[in-house]
Amino acid sequence: MENLKTLVLLQRLDLQLDDLTIMRGDLPDQIEDLEAELEGIKVTVLNAEKFLKEADGQIDAIRVEIEASKEKTAKYKAQQFEVRNNREYDALTKEMDSMAKHAEEMDKKIEAIKAQKEESSKVNLLADPKIKHLEQELKDRKAQLEDITRDTLDEERILLSDRKKLIEKTDKKMIDQYERIRAARDGKVVVKIQRGACGGCFKVIPLQRQAEIKKGTRVFHCEHCGRIIVSEIYFDEIMNGALAVK
Numbered sequence: 001m002e003n004l005k006t007l008v009l010l011q012r013l014d015l016q017l018d019d020l021t022i023m024r025g026d027l028p029d030q031i032e033d034l035e036a037e038l039e040g041i042k043v044t045v046l047n048a049e050k051f052l053k054e055a056d057g058q059i060d061a062i063r064v065e066i067e068a069s070k071e072k073t074a075k076y077k078a079q080q081f082e083v084r085n086n087r088e089y090d091a092l093t094k095e096m097d098s099m100a101k102h103a104e105e106m107d108k109k110i111e112a113i114k115a116q117k118e119e120s121s122k123v124n125l126l127a128d129p130k131i132k133h134l135e136q137e138l139k140d141r142k143a144q145l146e147d148i149t150r151d152t153l154d155e156e157r158i159l160l161s162d163r164k165k166l167i168e169k170t171d172k173k174m175i176d177q178y179e180r181i182r183a184a185r186d187g188k189v190v191v192k193i194q195r196g197a198c199g200g201c202f203k204v205i206p207l208q209r210q211a212e213i214k215k216g217t218r219v220f221h222c223e224h225c226g227r228i229i230v231s232e233i234y235f236d237e238i239m240n241g242a243l244a245v246k
């Protein structure tokens with residue numbers, strides 16, 4: 001039955017393609033992670049450099065503010081000698097207190113900026129070896145992946161072209177169903193009967209059904225997992241035989 005043969009062939013191609021993906025392992029993921037980490041450090045360095053450029057200006061601006069509040073305090077103090085009643089005197093005291101508090105906060109702000117300046121000036125120093133290390137690591141991983149991919153590139157190209165040919169000449173509905181099962185069942189769509197059970201989920205297949213499957217005249221799905229079940233001989237023959245996609 002042509003449909004059945006197509007499905008097993010498709011499964012064979014997909015298993016071979018999956019093997020190639022497995023060979024690449026988590027190298028593509030590792031490369032992505034390394035790139036993200038490197039990017040993160042570079043952003044931290046840039047932010048630190050930006051801060052260092054602006055920090056002195058910030059401190060100067062705060063000092064101007066402190067000077068202004070000192071001048072105001074002096075003015076309030078002078079005014080206290082000219083007040084006419086306690087209420088005005090108290091009001092000026094309150095203003096002076098508030099100026100003192102403000103100046104104190106500004107001093108703290110300067111200290112914080114100075115501390116951050118020190119931290120920021122270390123960022124570059126700490127980041128440099130890290131960046132160098134990550135860049136080397138990234139280069140190595142990329143070279144590894146390239147080695148693996150280069151060796152299997154032709155193989156992969158042929159498999160993909162065979163797959164395309166197979167799909168083009170096959171009923172679209174059947175392919176859609178194949179893809180659905182493939183996505184739901186870890187890439188294993190077509191399985192063989194193994195010791196009287198489904199080779200996918202290992203649930204027992206009734207004898208009568210097994211006999212029908214062995215005839216190979218139509219497509220049978222496992223009642224439990226939905227995979228397509230074929231006889232062991234048929235499965236092995238196509239899996240191990242010459243690839244016959246034309």
Ligand SMILES: [Zn+2]
Pocket residue numbers: 198199200201202203222223224225226227
């Ligand atoms: Zn099953």
